[in-house]
Structures are given as structure tokens and as C-alpha cells.
Amino acid sequence: MAKEKLRDLDLNLLIVFDALLRCENVSRAADELDMSQSAVSHALKRLRDQFDDPLFIRARDRMVPTPKTLAISDYILEIMRLTRSTLLPSSSFDPDNADWTLTVALGDVGDMVILPALARHLRAHQAQGRLVSVPATSDEAVDLLATGKLDIYVGIMDASSSDILCQKLYDDHLVFICAQDCPLQEEISFEQYEEMDHILLQSRSSPKSGQFISQALQRNHSPRPPKIETPYISSVPMIVEGDKDIVAVVPHSLAQYFCRTAKVRILTPKFYLPPIAINQYWHKRFDKDPFIVWARQTLRKILSSSEISLH
Structure with a gap:
């Protein structure tokens, strides 16, 4: 039987x-x-x-x-x-003649910075298919990648499993944003930072980023807890633009987005803050899959070109 x-x-x-x-x-x-x-x-x-x-x-x-x-x-x-x-005879993927759905998890920052550039790229190249962005933490992404419910995760992940493969996309540098009428000029020293109130973004979809920022500030012996802590990324520039005595530390790519959408500007730290390595992750089962190979190459192409401003 x-x-x-x-x-x-x-x-x-x-x-x-x-x-x-x-x-x-x-x-x-x-x-x-x-x-x-x-x-x-x-x-x-x-x-x-x-x-x-x-x-x-x-x-x-x-x-x-x-x-x-x-x-x-x-x-x-x-x-x-x-x-x-x-x-199958074809060893490559043709996005123009295939019916496909690319499912990605980019986190809050990626949805604001990477997703629009990816959507523009696919539209400009008339790729036939669907792009789906889903909310998933790095821990949730491990299981989603394994089952094929998620194609690629972008962000920071503790990829201790040998089943999860990784490729670095870019380094994002930490900067501060402040109100346009903030008394500080273009830079901020650690002493000036100590005198200011500050906001900490603890994104629920990208908790590792918030942890990274907290640890980076602690390395400089930051004496005070944040005045405001929020999981909502959209609230950060709204709070900052209305208070000249408060700053927020965010990735530079996100700071540039905030400068376009709110009345804030960037302050460059005069003290060292380590860069955030942003990677793309996928399951080894799909490492040679032509569709996943194409998706990874597309993301790398976009993030290394002028289609997106990261620095």
C-alpha cells in the first residue's frame, strides 16, 4: 500500500x-x-x-x-x-516571466528605508510578481525561514543555528537627531549629550537594534536612563521636533528619512559609537534556490547603488 x-x-x-x-x-x-x-x-x-x-x-x-x-x-x-x-532545466530565475511572491521581514527601519527602494527597483525593472513585507522579530524569523514562510530577513540576528546563512549588506552608523532650533550645531560631544534628555527607540520588530544602541551608549558610561522609551518609530521625530532640549540616537539611514519628513536635523557624535552591521539571512535549504539567489542579489544591488542613501 x-x-x-x-x-x-x-x-x-x-x-x-x-x-x-x-x-x-x-x-x-x-x-x-x-x-x-x-x-x-x-x-x-x-x-x-x-x-x-x-x-x-x-x-x-x-x-x-x-x-x-x-x-x-x-x-x-x-x-x-x-x-x-x-x-528543472533552468538554473537561473527570470523575474519578468515567472509568477513569484517575495516575502521579506525588514523591521521598522527597513520598512521605511529599504522597502520603498526595493519596490521602486522592482517596478522600474517591470518584474512580474508580488512583494510582501511581514512583521517578524529575529527570533521569529528563524522558524519562518525554515518553513519557507519567509524568504529573507534583514537586520540583526543571533544566528547561532548552522541552518541560517548570512551575508553582510552594509554598515549603518549611529547619529543623533535634534529639533531644528536646538542650540547645538552640527556635532554633539559626550558631555553635551549627558546634559540633554534623550529618547531610546525599542522597536518591537527589531529588538536587537534597540539592544545594540543601549549597549553602545553604556560603553561610554552613559549615566542616565532615557527620558522617554518608545517602541513606535514614528513617534520619535514628532517628539524631537517639538523639544529643543531632547535628542534621539538612531541609525543614520533612519535619521535621513526623519529629516525629510519632520523638522529635525542630524548631529554627528564626537565620541565613538560602533557601526551596526546590517545583514540578510536565509535558510540553507534555499541557498541554491534560483529565486532566493536572485532576491539576495537584488537586495545587495539596491543597497550598494544610488537607489538608496545610507551614509
Whole structure:
């Protein structure tokens, strides 16, 4: 019986399995695969018969994977990876003639700085496909990358797992922002910083960045806790522009964005603050996947070109 089921296994069903696992919704999976909902439902029925398990159970507005699904998902994703990398004739990815969805997690800073540049690049090159940015902390991203629900994570990650691969994209330098009528000129000394109130951004989607900034300030023996601590990135320039006696330390790329959208300006620190290394992360299972290779190369191209200002 097992041999008969294996002989009847249709690789197209595994594509539906993968889409359902990532989308957790029949309608969204159908849209991604350019199939009708009834066709996806029929494929799911065949999958259930094939594996003798419900595989996905409806819970409110999503399809929740069963223990059986979680147990076999790694094997199925590996089968798909091997099929794409070794059996299919094309070894490259053509974004102009493929139906694709690129799912990235960029954090609050990346959504403001990187996402617009990525969207402009894809539109300018008339790439056919969808770009999806999802909220995910670095810890959450590890599991999402492993299951294929997330293609690339950009930011800071404690990638202790050998399954997560990493590539440096750029160094972002820490600077201060202040109100336009702040008495300080273009630079700020550590003594001047000590006399000012300051805001600390503790982004919930990029907690490692907030930790990095806190540790960088502590290295300089900062004596006072921040006057204001907030997880909301959009509130920082609004607070700063209305108070000439308060400053915020943020990555330079974000400071440039704030200068365009609020009445603030940049102060360069006269004391040392270490740069933040911004990396892109992906799962080793997809290291040779033509689509993921193209996505990584595209991000590197954008961040190394004039399409985005980082310095």
C-alpha cells in the first residue's frame, strides 16, 4: 500500500502543500498559485487521501497544520528544493516571466528605508510578481525561514543555528537627531549629550537594534536612563521636533528619512559609537534556490547603488 501511494504521489500536490503551509488560507494559496479555490480544495483532498491525515484544520480565518503536517513539512520542502535545483532545466530565475511572491521581514527601519527602494527597483525593472513585507522579530524569523514562510530577513540576528546563512549588506552608523532650533550645531560631544534628555527607540520588530544602541551608549558610561522609551518609530521625530532640549540616537539611514519628513536635523557624535552591521539571512535549504539567489542579489544591488542613501 505504501509503495502504491508513493507511486501515485504528484509533485504538483506538493506545490499546493507548500503554499497552504505558508499562506494558511485556501483563498490566498489559490491567488499565489494562480489557481481557483476549488482546484486548491481538490488538491488538498488528494493530499489528505495520500497522507491519510487532515493535514490542515480550519481555525477561524486560517488553516492550522496538524502534527503530521509539521512532521513531514521539512521533507516535502527538501523534495521541492531538490526538484528545482537538480531536475528543472533552468538554473537561473527570470523575474519578468515567472509568477513569484517575495516575502521579506525588514523591521521598522527597513520598512521605511529599504522597502520603498526595493519596490521602486522592482517596478522600474517591470518584474512580474508580488512583494510582501511581514512583521517578524529575529527570533521569529528563524522558524519562518525554515518553513519557507519567509524568504529573507534583514537586520540583526543571533544566528547561532548552522541552518541560517548570512551575508553582510552594509554598515549603518549611529547619529543623533535634534529639533531644528536646538542650540547645538552640527556635532554633539559626550558631555553635551549627558546634559540633554534623550529618547531610546525599542522597536518591537527589531529588538536587537534597540539592544545594540543601549549597549553602545553604556560603553561610554552613559549615566542616565532615557527620558522617554518608545517602541513606535514614528513617534520619535514628532517628539524631537517639538523639544529643543531632547535628542534621539538612531541609525543614520533612519535619521535621513526623519529629516525629510519632520523638522529635525542630524548631529554627528564626537565620541565613538560602533557601526551596526546590517545583514540578510536565509535558510540553507534555499541557498541554491534560483529565486532566493536572485532576491539576495537584488537586495545587495539596491543597497550598494544610488537607489538608496545610507551614509
